[in-house]
Each structure stands twice: as structure tokens, then as C-alpha cells.
Amino acid sequence: MTKPAQFSKILRAWMDAFMHRSMRGWHRFAKSTGLSMPQISILMQLHHRGPCGMSEISERFDITPAAASQLVEKLAHVGYLERAEDPSDRRAKLLTLSAKGADFIKQGAEERYRWMDKLANTLSAEDQKKVSEALTLLIDAAKEMDK
Amino acid sequence: MTKPAQFSKILRAWMDAFMHRSMRGWHRFAKSTGLSMPQISILMQLHHRGPCGMSEISERFDITPAAASQLVEKLAHVGYLERAEDPSDRRAKLLTLSAKGADFIKQGAEERYRWMDKLANTLSAEDQKKVSEALTLLIDAAKEMDK
DNA sequence: GTATATAGTTCAGCGCGCTTAACTAAAAAG
């Protein structure tokens, strides 16, 4: 009974320490590149959940189809994604991240990785191994939970 | 040589998997409460870096003093923070999170913790212990790096 | 004391994300 509570506490401390730091990082990146956070969020979703339709965008980000359409229009205009017609349903659009868009996202992630790498390098080889194993556990568990 | 690269890869996989999920979580929370992301970011900074002046806000979020002043004004108006005069410099203001503001932030974090807890519960007791130790290492390292 | 730098505020104006409402086009239901 005390063990799970303790575990939960550590998870929370971790999230507190790192999540909003990441948020600020993305925000800065967004500003430096001229894109907005919502636009970047869409590219990120496309990046690691693959192509989808407009409706999925508006559902996942909880905005109206109109808003989704306008955001996507801007991203398509600068060439970060492509809007193709879904062959199985000519009303629907199939949104795919372009190579340029993928590069963009990778570059943004790269910047945020830096401090994480720096952080990692302050650990001993032994500790790094421990952390690796633990994070792998978490990553796998997360994949499992997403189905 | 291959070990550090491997470690770095795992750190990145972790960040990819979790960070933007957290971002979406905060965004939803923001919308549901009527505050904006910038406002919440300020409260979060106050929450875990303690009181500071206006200038620190504008520096850390990379906005003009004017913008910082306006954001803080709104937060003060709804009672999430207090703007007191710095006794050592009567030009400067000392921003502190109010109890109400602290509650607000905790509640927002609470919501995002939920899936993390769910995730944690899919792990065996043994794995939970491994993860706990590893995250503690990371948290301590981060504190160290922040000086 | 005068001059200059610093901390913060106020205001006009801009861009952006968002919504509502009206619309087009294709698919599904009858």
C-alpha cells in the first residue's frame, strides 16, 4: 500500500520536473520558426500517428472542423503537409506529413533533446544503464496501453 | 561508443512518446478552465521555481515586459497570484502564487497524472521499483544541472 | 543635484486561433 503511493509520487515528481520544461522548449521553437503551437501539434501528431483525415484532427484537438481546415490550409501552404483526396471516399482528405514537415519536427525535437543528453551525460555508465532499462519498460507499457 | 548512442536513442524515444501527449493534456485543461496556455505556463513556473519579478517572466518566456505585465494582470485579477512591492527595490514587483493558484496547478497536474498512474499499474512490482530508482536518478540529476 | 538606466504599466494595433453560420460535394438511407 505504501509502495504504490511512493511510486506514484516519483512519477509525479518526474512529470512536474520535465513536462513544462518541454512545453517551454516547444513554445520557443514555435516562435523562432514562425509556426504556432497548434500548427506544430498537428505536425507532431501526423509525425507519430501517421496520415489521417481532417475529422480526426478536429476530434483529437477538440476544435471545430472549420478551425482544423484553416490550420491545415496554412501548413499545406508552406509545404509541411499534403492534402490528398481519399480514394475510398472522395469527400475526405488524406493528410500526410511531407519530407519537409518531417524534417521540421525532427529539428524541433533535436533542440529539446540537447538538455536531455546533457543531463544523461552527468550520469555514470551504470546509472545510464538503469535509466535505459526503466524507460524501455515505460515506453513498452505505453505502447501496450495505446493498443 | 555504441552504449551512449543507444542511451540517447532511448531518451529520445521516451520524449517522443510522452511529451506531446502531456502538451495536449495541458491544452485541453487550459481550455476547460478558461485560462490560456501562456497564463498556465506562468503559474507553473511560479509553482516550482518560487516567487520572482516581472522581468524574470519576460525573460524566461521570451516576451516583452508589456506582454508579461498584461498576462500577470489577468492572473492577479482572478486571484491566482499576488503582486507585492519588492521591499528592496520599490520599482520591482514580487510575484507569488496564491493558495488558489497553487490548487489550480495541482488540479491540472492531477488530470495528467491519471494516465501515468494507469500506465504504472500495468507494471509488475519489480519493474515499478526499477522505474522508481531510475526516475529518481534523473530527477536528482536535473536538480543538480539547474544548480 | 543632474543625468541615465532600470522595473514596470498603459494603449493602439496586428495576427492568429477559434466559433458560428452558410455553403459545396459526395456518400448512405429510404
Place this chain on the structure above:
DNA sequence: CTTTTTAGTTAAGCGCGCTGAACTATATAC
């Protein structure tokens, strides 16, 4: 074939974050 539902677009308008510029008040330099 007609009706209705679904996917997405377009346009007007609102609120908000942000900036630049002008301003107040305190602190520092000479």
C-alpha cells in the same frame, strides 16, 4: 431517384497574446 447524413471549406467576427511606443517611478552614476 430523392432525402438525409457526412467530410470539408469559406467568411465574418471575437478574444487574446504580443509588440512598439510613450509614460511613471525608483535606483544608480557622475
